Amino acid sequence: MSITSIAGGAAAAIGAVAATPARDDPRYAQIVDTLVSPDATQAQRDHAYDLVAGLETADDTPLTDAVLTERAAQAIADDRTIPVVVAEVAPLVAPGTALGPFPSSDAAAIDMMTYSNPLSIAANLENGGLIFRDPDGNHFFVTTPMGGTLDGFDPGQVPQPDGMALVACYHGHADYSKTDGSRTDKAGDEFNSDHFSAQDKRLADRGFWGSVIYVSTPSGDFRKYDAATRQDTVIN
Incomplete structure (x- = not known):
């Protein structure tokens, strides 16, 4: 090997290192640690860091931590390539925002209902959203919860992202209640809140959502009904 080729190789290596972003700002790194799932790859984390850093660069002005975190949550959600910590991102984005990717519909539902069920119980109102699959069929996305009533949730209010296929709906059954809305215990519940309603299953059977x-449910169970098999199972 000639001296010229050795020098050229060293120069190329130095150039490659110089082209790699430092990503060493502790403020941006903390936001990534907060919003991005521990399951994310290093490439996904690096991409999230670049999105966060770009927010201040675009404005050419310093942002408060709260504002930067909120904008970062929306930017990461809109990017749709970076798995997130749902409990951190969902409160910072608009209701009906699709979060993902998830490896399966069940994983998406469980992660979101872990966040949305306590909200439904605390408000004693149903909430819910939709689950979508990307065009390649490899990843799933679930929307942040939108509000319902004491005994119902309308999936029709949920925005449907372009280019994605609707595969499922999720909702929370609020707290144990009387029909007048007063809270009660499981024995006094008048909505059979720990189970699907007949209407829930009919909607799936007809493929509406x-x-x-x-x-x-108020008990903390997450249930799944699959119209293809007519199976009703607890998935958590």
């Missing part, structure tokens, strides 16, 4: 429906 996908052939699968999920429900979170």
